[in-house]
Amino acid sequence: MESGERLPPEVAEQTEVPRAATTGTLFGVGMGPGEPDYLTMRAMRVLERAPVLVHFCKKGRRGNARTIADAVLAAEPGREYPLVYPYTTELHPEHPDYVAALAAFYDDASARLADHLGAGRDVAILSEGDPFFYGSFMHLWRRLKDRFPVEVVPGVTGMSGCWTRAGTPITWGDDVLTVLPATLPHAALVERLRATDAAVLMKLGRHLPKVRAALAEAGVLERAVYVERGTMAGERVIALKDKPDDVAPYFSMVLLPGEGRRP
Numbered sequence: 001m002e003s004g005e006r007l008p009p010e011v012a013e014q015t016e017v018p019r020a021a022t023t024g025t026l027f028g029v030g031m032g033p034g035e036p037d038y039l040t041m042r043a044m045r046v047l048e049r050a051p052v053l054v055h056f057c058k059k060g061r062r063g064n065a066r067t068i069a070d071a072v073l074a075a076e077p078g079r080e081y082p083l084v085y086p087y088t089t090e091l092h093p094e095h096p097d098y099v100a101a102l103a104a105f106y107d108d109a110s111a112r113l114a115d116h117l118g119a120g121r122d123v124a125i126l127s128e129g130d131p132f133f134y135g136s137f138m139h140l141w142r143r144l145k146d147r148f149p150v151e152v153v154p155g156v157t158g159m160s161g162c163w164t165r166a167g168t169p170i171t172w173g174d175d176v177l178t179v180l181p182a183t184l185p186h187a188a189l190v191e192r193l194r195a196t197d198a199a200v201l202m203k204l205g206r207h208l209p210k211v212r213a214a215l216a217e218a219g220v221l222e223r224a225v226y227v228e229r230g231t232m233a234g235e236r237v238i239a240l241k242d243k244p245d246d247v248a249p250y251f252s253m254v255l256l257p258g259e260g261r262r263p
């Protein structure tokens with residue numbers, strides 16, 4: 001047979017080489033900041049099609065990424081399961097017991113997901129905001145990315161949702177934006193705040209008194225805006241200087257809007 005000539009269909013069928021079994025794809029699905037309307041069309045498509053869905057949650061809690069999906073996804077016990085953190089805030093993240101327990105948790109979770117992926121089933125990990133922005137998804141991605149195809153679906157970040165709902169642009173002109181975990185020591189926060197034009201302080205929780213003191217020492221407390229549960233039920237936006245207490249839930253942040261060039 002000349003090269004380029006096609007085999008008749010019935011012969012082609014008989015001579016087809018059996019293909020190696022294909023693996024599933026690991027999807028990190030950005031679920032946005034809370035309001036389900038901020039889900040992307042691509043996220044929706046993956047949620048509708050993936051045969052296995054997982055989400056992270058604290059013991060005895062539902063998991064925020066799954067709650068965001070409630071508006072678009074009925075509970076399907078056969079198709080989805082939670083990955084329950086052994087610890088969240090009970091121990092310091094650098095405590096050896098915390099490090100060991102979390103490493104074992106991520107190893108075990110990635111082994112379970114590898115079983116699905118190896119059997120050809122796509123797995124979607126529901127991730128709050130954007131999966132590649134302080135996301136737990138990244139710990140599974142790191143363990144699985146060299147063995148299986150991966151697709152990350154970007155999401156609207158929590159900070160983007162928060163400054164949108166606060167009605168405050170975050171950067172103008174040449175403003176430099178610094179994202180700071182509130183878990184940093186007081187002195188580091190002050191130093192970074194003094195060196196930036198705009199800032200987002202995440203992971204507030206019990207660190208709010210330290211953040212308030214650091215903003216005051218850096219001379220920028222007046223401009224700071226506190227946002228709790230941005231775009232979610234129970235959203236609250238208030239100038240930090242007017243917030244009478246230092247109580248802050250996990251889903252809260254402080255925004256320091258820039259004041260750069262405004263022709």
Ligand SMILES: C[S@@+](CC[C@H](N)C(=O)[O-])C[C@H]1O[C@@H](n2cnc3c(N)ncnc32)[C@H](O)[C@@H]1O
Nearest residue numbers: 033129130133157158202203229230250251252
């Ligand atoms: C581990 S980080 C995850 C960030 C997420 N991947 C994202 O793209 O926004 C969790 C922190 O994000 C902040 N956060 C995320 N979504 C938020 C929201 N809707 N409202 C307030 N804070 C939020 C809080 O500071 C929280 O402690």
